[in-house]
Amino acid sequence: MAKENKAFVKEITPQSEDFSRWYLDVIQKADLMDYSPVRGCIVFKPDAYEMWEACQRELDKEFKRTGHRNAYFPLFIPESFFQKEKEHVEGFNPELPWVTEAGGDKLEERLAIRPTSETMIGHMYAQWIQSYRDLPLLLNQWANVVRWEKRTLPFLRTSEFLWQEGHTAHASEEEARQETMQMLDIYTKFVEEFLAVPVIRGQKTPSEKFAGAVDTYSIEAMMKDGKALQAGTSHFLGQNFAKGFDIQYLDKDNQLKYVYTTSWGISTRLLGALIMVHGDDRGLVLPPKVAPTQVVIIPIGPQKARAAVVEAADSLFAQLRDAGIRVRMDARDDVSPGWKFNEYEMRGIPVRLEIGPRDLENRQVVLVRRDTGEKTFVPLDELNTALPKLLDDIQVNMFETAKKFREEHSYVANTLDELVGYINDQRGFVLAGWCGSAECEKAVKDACSATSRNIPFEAPAQPAHCVNCQQPAKHAVWFAKSY
């Protein structure tokens, strides 16, 4: 699907010049998406969709390992459902698209397109849960959802996006809280180990929590422009939805009780995150575990030696494919190796394997890492062990590099002036003391557009005073501009 364009690498705006422009350039040139004629809705092209499928497979395994099952609930939600949980309706109403006509008739009740399914699932759970024997109820849904956002950005904030939403119901608060934390743990491990994106775990402040939750926990990642991206959330919903939708069960003691519920989700915005955390001025840099293609084989050398080289490359292709590596071969001879090197670097393929006539003689290949550019010669008979190891090294190095970057762009501020200075001049995350008042949080936002990301479980410092009012601090909070 890609058009040949020998100058395309030059067309990517450097990150230092305009990070947003770089992002928009790279996702299109790497053929990950296209804009659709519907505002804020994108097309997920195969390379992007396959990354999402890889995420699905990996997470789904974890969900099932921890006792969850998948189900599928309706796309449409009756308007009345949004009235049943007050905060929830206030949070989501401004973003809802409404179906008002269908099958040639005006509908009696408008139907929202789901922005999230707590309400529909709450309604069904009320019918399915009768006794303590029905608990816990642990379901997950992979689905599309729609939020009609004012400002959109491909992958990060699109009108329609793909996600998973887990919804569980429990007999006790303790068990529901354990579930909330368990899922945050699963997200952390997944994002750090599979996407090589380091995250900060913590609790959202009341003004930033999910509409309808008692407590929201998040994992926050730092993009290369220093902005934060909320990579996953897990909500303890208490009995809010249970009371709104009347989800009660008969307990062992013969008393009717409300359940405690949780919900948790990650979405296709993770694709935006991994692009913004790892990409560089040459294009994408994809972590091996999620890359649709892990290794691209490029035969090189003069025309007269070509047949033998391509034959060897073909057999390497089969060998690596059979070893379970996602490999691709580009033996086109109407395109130069240099053009191909640029192309696959731009697409972020973790390893390039070059093989030429001299390599054939020496029974070796050249491996070039996308993350560091490092070249190594590997004997042919060591390839099946060297390559998986190299992919592992790249995965680990990408995580460590991203973590180092985050550490280098993290600051501690004692005063609002300091905080504003870091945000505006250094870009990054700023840890600050917070007294717990919404006004002080708002003062930060008004001063520099940074919002509280979360109250980290493990803060690198514990400032004694609120960054705004200088009263005693209740919490250390990470502030940052965010996507």
Added chain:
Amino acid sequence: MAKENKAFVKEITPQSEDFSRWYLDVIQKADLMDYSPVRGCIVFKPDAYEMWEACQRELDKEFKRTGHRNAYFPLFIPESFFQKEKEHVEGFNPELPWVTEAGGDKLEERLAIRPTSETMIGHMYAQWIQSYRDLPLLLNQWANVVRWEKRTLPFLRTSEFLWQEGHTAHASEEEARQETMQMLDIYTKFVEEFLAVPVIRGQKTPSEKFAGAVDTYSIEAMMKDGKALQAGTSHFLGQNFAKGFDIQYLDKDNQLKYVYTTSWGISTRLLGALIMVHGDDRGLVLPPKVAPTQVVIIPIGPQKARAAVVEAADSLFAQLRDAGIRVRMDARDDVSPGWKFNEYEMRGIPVRLEIGPRDLENRQVVLVRRDTGEKTFVPLDELNTALPKLLDDIQVNMFETAKKFREEHSYVANTLDELVGYINDQRGFVLAGWCGSAECEKAVKDACSATSRNIPFEAPAQPAHCVNCQQPAKHAVWFAKSY
């Protein structure tokens, strides 16, 4: 999630009494679905959704093997898109739900919820395809779609359903026609071998083809009430959508040419099909390949021997799970074995494994097939070979049984009276000669509500005259009432 109910088997209406009632009883009691508060939209509960996931995995493998890649296109389709292919708009307009407001504003152009994505994908293909080098373009999408049907039936015809839709573009008619047939072949193999549902392959008559297609091919299955269910379709779209959406490419000869496109799909209605083809008065009968649980282990025997039996059952559970069998164990001791037998028969689990104190002594287990009820004693040390073989036997037997049923309910009619007699009195499929006129097709429908299912590639007979007008027959056509 199931409530205990010792009398539930009696609550399933016998098929002979009221097949529709039987169907509605069994899908709810087997915990496959629930009704939602939105008209015609159901909840896919875990057992049903897992069957769909199994279908996805199996088909996706075939799609990828034949060079297709997955992508994701927007849910919303601008109203103007439906004007670009005349037959398509006429076919789908009556069933569209419309989003007219979003994010607090009235939309300038109404957005349809996709009923199928030829239009959106046609629009994108026009931008992606420039040169013969971009062809063929072979994409598939797994998605939800919505058709606001007047009469709905769970799984078979729901307002929202899940499906895959393949969309391909080709340089030549020949290649597009080959693709159309290749996908019909893949569907045939999948439905027959994976779902154990025999199908009749053939071409739809013009009045029954997809709105916008040049030719539609289908696979048709017979339900146990003799009605037909269209289990999959593959469309040769010619240049209809290429012209409507201006999908042109520069060919090697430097001429701009329209592409030829195809589309093909199967949906969650297949779940309805496999229930109606295999189910019996005791409930579901699931083919082993698609069954969420293939074997259920039930320890039996008196309380005093229970500990040893349950221990043995536990170890069998681990042994079978490790052998890759989808196994479940029910060691509850507050429910009788008889109740469990009924429960798991109703849920259609292919094999029940019983183990009791005497079996322990004899180092054997009892296997009971769901399809035939046959009981066999199997030595413990042969279980790992005997069980997969039994599952294969069940799979094959279910297909053969369904095929025999279809053959026993297939008739050949020479006159309209004969045809009406078979449809009304015998129920089933009737093969008849057809002159090719839409009026004769309509005469059959008016006489007995049977529609033409398809013109089979391999007809068991070739009637010489049209069943209605008695003019020479151009085709042999299968007629049946259908879902």
